[in-house]
Amino acid sequence: MAKGKYEKWLEKDNLTRLKAWARDGLTDEQIAQNMDVGVSTLYKWKNKYREIREALKKNKEIVNAEIEESLISTMKRHTITTIQYKMVKKDKLVLDAERAKYANLYKIEHPEATKKQITIAVAEKIPVYEQIPFVKTVTEVDPNISSMIFWLKNRLPDKYRDQTFKKLNEAQARKAIAEANISEKQLKALEEADNPDNATVVVDDISKLKELRDKNADSSTKQGD
Template sequence: MAKGKYLEWVSEQGLLMIEGWARDGLTDAQISKNMGISRSTLNEWKKKYPDISDTLKRSKEVVDREVENSLLKRALGMVTKTTTYKMVKVDDDVLKVKRERYLNSYKLEHPDLSKKELLMAAIEAVPTYEQIPITENEVELAPDTSAAIFWLKNRKPDAYRDQSFKELNEAQAEKARADVRKATAEAEIKEAEAKAINGDDEMEDDGFIAAIDHSMSEVWTDETED
């Protein structure tokens, strides 16, 4: 069971690596592969060494909470901010002061480095150009229906099953069809009235009355069904 190898992973550095992988969303199988052990060995270590088990659990809970919050924001709609930056050359005098300050501090931590190595470290740490924010824009994202449905189905499964959404969609579709039938009937009535007013010979009185009765019966049927 990777005898002795567990010591590497119960150390501070090892636990930090495990925590990072868990926060990145890796599964136990992927984490065990990164550790160079089998999934079964990791399961045994989780039972035997609380530090490993607690680290995995704590880190995964953090990720779950972050995903949950993101999903909720997407379902409700949200405002995102984007910032545009411009690369600007640092003034020579300012750059010199910043690099000298960094070099002096870095030299105390690395006394064995040569002057050239210290200078290269300062140049790398304090670049010649820096980002300057130019504009900040706000973009409003409308509520995401798919995210809302996913949230409700998982948070309130008793009230929002697939069948519930199916019934809701069918009811909305039937209402739309009823609205179309009602609009068609009203159009037929208006057409019949217009012909009667214009004295259209093709439309006899009995035919006019029958057309209105037929249209009104369809409207009445739709309304009573609702």
């Protein structure tokens, strides 16, 4: 492994990539493959370098749980706390202590670093000023109706589904039943029409009707003789 290969994964853009992979639920083996290193190397880096460890500590399940918890919180009456900060210069003793502590950590993680490099790293990492809170505002927020509707429709769809779709489904069911009944009636009518016993003779002339009646009478007389 090339010396200092881990350094590129301490850069901001690559730390963002690590966070995204962890958020997507990738395993350590998959993340190591994306980083082009062995999983044992990744474990060593996680133990040794705080930035990499913190970037990977949240996995997909934790993020999903946080989002669900956040959604639930919007469905209840809750409060939002807003804090405004101001920048003040650190106490000299506190600043010196923080810089000394970070310098020691940096030496351990970067044994090849020069004194100048350590000084620059400390100056970049440990700011002279710090934020302190000076105004705190608490606001009460009503439940979010849209969130409640979304939750109920997904958790209890049979009870809270959109009534428009429910009525449409009922109408389609009634239409299908009606069409089935019509088809049965049409089929029955065709079967009756094909039966010769149900044939009907239509006579539109009275004289032809009498002639037909006389023929039937003669036929009956001959059979009697």
